[in-house]
Amino acid sequence: MDIIEAIRGRASTRAFLDTPVSRETIEAVLEAARWAPSGGNTQPWQVAVVAGDLKQQIGDRMTEAFRSGDHGKADYQYYARRFPEPYRTRRFVCGMALYDALGIERADKEGRAAQWEKNYHGFDAPVELYFFVDKTLEQGSWVDCGMFIQNVMLAARGFDLETCPQAALAEYPDTVREALGLSQEKKLICGLALGYPEREAPVNNYRTERAEVEEFTKWFGV
């Protein structure tokens, strides 16, 4: 696949086929992704690949917590507590586009909550990836991990797979660590749903917008 097509054609996918993804295919995705750059070639990313009963159990536990009013405590603050403009509007527009695609009205709190809960089972993708970085490392390693995650998303497309990066899967890090037998030293960055997309699903058929290059770029001496 052409690199520009791989980048432009990626979109967060929130409905998947039941078709399993073979371990060999996941390994091939990670084999490509591991060539991400990192400061001093430290390669700080660590990945847990989760499927089957364990994936279901983790999702059930998160859903149960969410329904009980426990909104979890991620290892770090991903979203700003108050987004100033233009970020606030961008986020609002993105949320509305998702709910519009699903026919969920703005006032339909239950409908929105039901859609949100789908996060916890990775939108029923057959596989979830969880990304960790050691507690001892600093912010630079988290940047490196982000580059690795983007590589995973792009490499997946080379195997007809699609993904959804998910901060929601990092809301209950202790649940994930406990299920995977990991210590508190492993900080959970985010999760990622991975699978073959249900291409016709309405939720997979809207596209988010982007600011034009001139809006975020200043040119100096070019």
Ligand SMILES: Cc1cc2nc3c(=O)[nH]c(=O)nc-3n(C[C@H](O)[C@H](O)[C@H](O)COP(=O)(O)O)c2cc1C
């Ligand atoms: C680190 C990260 C975390 C995200 N967390 C979630 C999430 O928990 N649930 C979700 O539905 N989408 C999540 N998204 C997807 C974003 O909403 C999406 O990337 C954005 O709206 C742009 O749309 P696109 O990915 O289709 O281009 C996340 C994206 C990133 C990069």
